[in-house]
Amino acid sequence: MHLLLVDGSSYVFRAFHALPPLNRKSDNLPVGCVQGFCNMLFKLTEDLKGDDQPTHMAVIFDHSAKTFRDDIYADYKAHRPPPPEELVPQFPLTRSATRAFSIPSIEMEGWEADDIIATYACMARDAGGKVTIVSSDKDLMQLVEPNGSIRMLDTIPRPGQPPLRWIGVDEVFTKFGVTPDKVIDVQALCGDAVDNVPGVPGIGVKTAAELINTYGDLETLLARAEEIKQPARRQKLIDNAELARISKQLVTLSREVPVELGLDALVRVPIEPGALFPFLKAMEFNTITKRLAGILEADPDAWEADPALAAKPVEAMGFDNAAKAEARAARLEASGRAEAALVAHAADVHERVKAIPLDHARYEIIRDAEQLRKWIEAIYAAGHVAVDVETTGLDNQTADLVGVCLSTAPGNGAYLPLDHRTGADLLGGGRVEGQMPMADALALLKPMLEDRSILKIGHNFKYDLGILARYGIVTAPIDDTLLLSYTLDGPRFNTMSELTSHWLGHGGIPIKDLIGTGKSQKTFAEVDIEAAARYGGEDADLTMRLWTLLKPRLPAENMSVVYETLERPLAPVLARMEGRGISVDRQILSRLSGDFAQRAAAFEAEAQALAGQPFNLGSPKQLGDILFGVMGLPGGTKTKTGQWATGADVLDELALQGVPLAKAVLEWRQLTKLMGTYTDALPSYINERTGRVHTSYSQASVLTGRLSSNDPNLQNIPVRTEDGRKIRTAFVASPGKILISADYSQIELRVLAHIADIQALKDAFEEGLDIHAMTASEMFGVPVEGMPSEVRRRAKAINFGIIYGISAFGLSNQLGIGRAEAGDYIETYFKRFPGIRDYMDEMRRRVKADGFVETIFGRKVQFPNANSKHPAERAFVERASINAPIQGSAADIIRRAMVKMEPALKKAGIEADMLLQVHDELIFEVDKGAEDKAMPVIAGIMESSAEPAVRLSVPLKVDAHAAHNWDEAH
DNA sequence: GCAAGGACGTA
DNA sequence: GTACGTCCTTGCA
Secondary structure, three states: OEEEEEEHHHHHHHHHHHOOOOEOOOOOOEOHHHHHHHHHHHHHHHHOOHHHOOOEEEEEOOOOOOOHHHHHOOOOOOOOOOOOHHHOOHHHHHHHHHHHOOOOEEOOOOOOHHHHHHHHHHHHHHOOOEEEEEOOOHHHHHHOOOOOOEEEEEOOOOOOOOOOEEEOHHHHHHHHOOOHHHHHHHHHHHOEOOOOEOOOOOOOHHHHHHHHHHHOOHHHHHHOHHHOOOHHHHHHHHHOHHHHHHHHHHHOOOOOOOOOOOHHHHEOOOOOHHHHHHHHHHHOOHHHHHHHHHHHOOOHHHOOOOOOOOOOOHHHHOOOHHHHHHHHHHHHHHHHHHHHHHHHHHHHHHHHHHHOOOOHHHOEEOOOHHHHHHHHHHHHHHOEEEEEEEEOOOOOOOOOEEEEEEEOOOOOOEEEEOOOEOHHHOOOOOEOOOOOOHHHHHHHHHHHHHOOOOEEEEOOHHHHHHHHHHOOOOOOOEEEHHHHHHHHHOOOOOOHHHHHHHHHOOOOOOOHHHHOOHHHOOOHHHOOHHHHHHHHHHHHHHHHHHHHHHOOHHHHOOOHHHHHHHHOOHHHHHHHHHHHOEEEOHHHHHHHHHHHHHHHHHHHHHHHHHHOOOOOOOOHHHHHHHHHHHOOOOOOOEOOOOOEOOOHHHHHHHHHOOOHHHHHHHHHHHHHHHHHHHHOOHHHHEOOOOOOEOOEEEOOOOOOOOOEEEOOOOOOOOOOOHHHHHHHOOEEOOOOEEEEEEEEOOHHHHHHHHHOOOHHHHHHHHOOOOHHHHHHHHHHOOOOOOOOHHHHHHHHHHHHHHHOOOOHHHHHHHHOOOHHHHHHHHHHHHHHOHHHHHHHHHHHHHHHHHOEEEOOOOOEEEOOOOOOOOHHHHHHHHHHHHHHHHHHHHHHHHHHHHHHHHHHHHHOOOOEEEEEEOOOEEEEEEEOOOHHHHHHHHHHHHHOOOOOOOOOOOOOOEEEEEEOEHHHHO
16 A cells, blocks of 8 residues: 655645746636646656555645644744735635545644644554655654655755655755654754744754754753753753743644544545546646546546636626526536536446356365465455355354355455364264365465455455454454445345345345255255355355445445445444443343242233133233223224234223223233343343353444344343333443443434524533423423423423424324324424424425435435325325434434544543443443543543534533443443 | 234333 | 334234
């Protein structure tokens, strides 16, 4: 990997001073810097050939806002004059130019370009790559590294000098008199007049270098300042020690900017003519257009100038609304066209992949080390590989590895059998002949699977990551076709065969053809190797095909950021959480089970006595017949299948009317529910190897972006009733440890306040008020002091109703009031918070117009039947589309917190294991005694996790508690 | 042995 | 009124 980072802002300034002014012919817009910028980008790609040719590239700009350095030193860059007038309109154009050349343009509020450059440079170096920073800015010289892993390149034309001037350790030494690692110490002493870094007055570069070379570093120098012979110099250093320290902070580049795009997003792609020529034509850069047309073998006349950037005819510039609307339409069309080119590319790739024949005979069986080495070589040549592990089961915490499937390109595939066994002798270890020893094979695969320069592609890769982790392999980096599909199309396709049937017209060999089904099912270990190779080779091949066709859709459909920030980095985090599991106390559950069983039996006997006959209390059908048939109770309603409804709401009502049978059944149902789903079921999930319960998270099955948990579901452990809560006491910390539960307070209402921009709600959250009481007070004019609990309860129901896409029908059911009264409440709410109605109307409009709504982070939530001809279905979609941005944005916020959590804890020096996620709550396990330090850090990460992508207009609040069990920690 | 329906646990 | 997963019964293969 070779990453090229262009310091965009510094280049624009230098180009401004170095180049003669140039104005666009049609409207005199100054464009000289933009032209210089385009020439540079173009020349860079021309000049850097062979070994110097970059594989990854990005242009980094300063964002015109304050940075953390302003907080350290108020006068930082205070001497810098505002940019010249003619430069200002060129700033956004240089960003457009970057994108026109199909290069990522990166800038972040609160960070200087130099910090972002430092961060990416270190990321690439740590990944074993080479970095070139295109800049001559001395502030970046601290990043240069001796072995050439990080170099700088000065490309500003200077008379009498070669066009490309490399800056390595020697050049830095010439400039500062020290090696790059000591540059910040020298700068701390000599300061910088341009950036207004104070330094120590009277000390220049020469003196500074001499001092640092003598004493080693700044702190040693300041500590031993007394030893300096020259009296004036000695006194200056002693007097200005603090200034020097501040200066060092100012010049030290942050290498930990929370960048949104990973290195893989910076991979170089061919210039897209559909993006390039509309831009160049709008700028009226005829010479560059011709040159690039020749090189790209494209006809520039096939594209129109980008109307959003092109010179405007004079009549369209006035306050004419019609003209404005037209200009807006033109802009939209233009961005649509750029997108159209990407979409066409994605469609083209799809067609090409489909055309590649599927040939099971081509799949190789890898039987020895030499053959495996050849495949690994091919993988290195390709830079990526589709991987699929075959195992003995569906639970990756218990299944054993049987074989590994590989594919380096659509159409090829290989199967590496490792532990196939003869069915006759399962226990005695009848290992089938012709397989590599597993240890040898894994030793060869491990370096490749862990190599940061090789992209591993899987389908539902979290499963494979968990298996491989148990064999000591930490697979990274990864791409996941399931997550690509989920990002692009939502949870529409859930399995590999659904995806491949839809996109490739071929569902693949069904697994049951190999292992059978039902009682006679065998494990993959017993499948014969030739059949396994046809299946496994195809699996890897199909995964590779899916990746090839899905990945280009990300940029075409503007979903790269969602995938790169919310999906891809989360998978390994979840894999680790699943691997850790949580400790569950068998004895507590068994005691509870006994207690519940006894009480349930008593209620069962009572119910049957009251019914006058024995019947199955678990059968809603039998219960309904007894209540509304035999006993002839009034008020029965039927379900859609004609059965009597016997839900808890119905039985509650009957119990209220004085029907003791209803009460007995309700009690029985609660107790048997707790037994069947929790106290009896959970112990069977305790893993023998780890002694813990390992849930499995589904990252790609919820419409709104939430996670779901299964086998067992640990996201629905009871909490509302006293008996139910007892189950939580069985979730315990291991010996010497303690559990921490950290949950977002009212996150969905806060998100609603932000999205719908409801000032009254935002103020209430800002002031830390009881939000439901505040709502009640606003709606009913009742003071919060001494408010009856019933009033607050109604307001709370309305607040939740709003989140769920309220209807008078639903609210009346919830509150047990009339439809009309519920409708009045809703009307009052809308009058008091008009932004809510606007928000709801806007979501209804969008879902009908676009078929989707979005979260604040850009996740799309699709509703294919938004225009259904069934009114009930349409109403349902309307409510869901109102709910989705709220629930989904909250889900994205906690996803971001989870992605940031592990590195942030590590940085803070805190050892805490993240175990569980329950939608707005994270559970951790830490060493006893560490909880007081860990909790504020965890809460801080969660509260700020939206940033820097989104600056919320309401504060987020997280409550954290520590205890030995989950009940007390919650 | 499997799918659908009802019921109910969570946020 | 939103979003899930699991257990149990029932009815059909």
